Amino acid sequence: MSASDRELIEACREGRDAPFEELVDRYKMKAYSLAYFLVGNAADALDISQEAFIKIYRNLHRFRGKSGFGTWLHRITYNLCMDFLRLRKRRASLSYRDEIGKPGEEPAIESSGKSNPLKGLVKKETREMVRGAIDRLPAKLKSVLVLREIEDLSYGEIAGIVGCSTGTVMSRLHHARKRLGKILKTVVKGQHL
Amino acid sequence: MKCTRALRRIQAYFDGELPPGESTALEEHLRGCPSCSGELERLRDLSSLVKGLRAPSVNPELWDNYSAGVLRKARAAPGRRIPVRERAGSLRLLHPRLAYAAAAIFLVFIVAMMYHFNVVRRPAAGDAAPLTAQQRPIVERFEAGDLASSVMAFAPENDPVAIVWVFGCRIENGQDSGEGTIL
Numbered sequence A: 001m002s003a004s005d006r007e008l009i010e011a012c013r014e015g016r017d018a019p020f021e022e023l024v025d026r027y028k029m030k031a032y033s034l035a036y037f038l039v040g041n042a043a044d045a046l047d048i049s050q051e052a053f054i055k056i057y058r059n060l061h062r063f064r065g066k067s068g069f070g071t072w073l074h075r076i077t078y079n080l081c082m083d084f085l086r087l088r089k090r091r092a093s094l095s096y097r098d099e100i101g102k103p104g105e106e107p108a109i110e111s112s113g114k115s116n117p118l119k120g121l122v123k124k125e126t127r128e129m130v131r132g133a134i135d136r137l138p139a140k141l142k143s144v145l146v147l148r149e150i151e152d153l154s155y156g157e158i159a160g161i162v163g164c165s166t167g168t169v170m171s172r173l174h175h176a177r178k179r180l181g182k183i184l185k186t187v188v189k190g191q192h193l
Numbered sequence B: 001m002k003c004t005r006a007l008r009r010i011q012a013y014f015d016g017e018l019p020p021g022e023s024t025a026l027e028e029h030l031r032g033c034p035s036c037s038g039e040l041e042r043l044r045d046l047s048s049l050v051k052g053l054r055a056p057s058v059n060p061e062l063w064d065n066y067s068a069g070v071l072r073k074a075r076a077a078p079g080r081r082i083p084v085r086e087r088a089g090s091l092r093l094l095h096p097r098l099a100y101a102a103a104a105i106f107l108v109f110i111v112a113m114m115y116h117f118n119v120v121r122r123p124a125a126g127d128a129a130p131l132t133a134q135q136r137p138i139v140e141r142f143e144a145g146d147l148a149s150s151v152m153a154f155a156p157e158n159d160p161v162a163i164v165w166v167f168g169c170r171i172e173n174g175q176d177s178g179e180g181t182i183l
Ligand SMILES: [Zn+2]
Pocket: B002, B003, B004, B006, B029, B033, B035, B036, B037
């Protein structure tokens, strides 16, 4: 049976590194994924996710466990991404770096509702359009949308990560969905967006 | 339930965040209202496009070295910031001209305050003679060649004090920004 996050953190506090590596392995995809959708490219997302773990390693003694390790990691990753985006905006450097990812692998979009006219697979181009549209949203709207739809977190968890009330989460989510729908309306056909 | 009330609840209902009691009332409304159920449909369609998105997969070798890399960097020089490429050189002054303007305003303010609090002795009433060069406080400016930083000094002749302002700095590769000239 594998150790719980809490047990691993306790072991890390005793000065052992192997449990920390296990924590990193457990959560690296989550940190990378969140950073990817917030900053919009894989190379920076990897850098930021690593930086998040480094921050955690140096602050393990501060972890109280009121919220889970995952929430803590999300919060730190989110803050690093916001810093990064602010800096990037200031520099107005909009050049995207080459993707590290392998475009060959195409994860299928999992259709959720029965009424979904896409019935399963969505073309790669559509996914790219959706991802591009998300990337065009203002950072505050983009983050709640990503945390809700992709990371599948509750309003309460999102509020804890972003540092606002659940009411604000709902309002931002509403605006994010409205704007995303507007952007996608022009490119995706056959949907009630 | 009216449509306005229903519309305010649809998103929370869709996200599974509406209390069960309210959900039942909303569901009842949705059964009889094509407009509101259309709104729910819209949320479903949008969500189906976003939900399944995944970050691009990363070269497995990068993942293999990932946690070891984290540990190596975390142990190196505790407290030191980890350089993210985009952050390099972020200490560079973005608006040197604005810094000059701020410096000038600040200097005027400080000098005014010094007169106000008699740090600099005011000439006695009736003493209309202009200050000699010896008596004037030194206000000088040191300017770096690329307008990235400036230094100002204020030293009243008769007081053993000097105030020095440094505005803006630029640190790159651990080197200073180079030569300057005293104006
Ligand atoms: Zn209605």
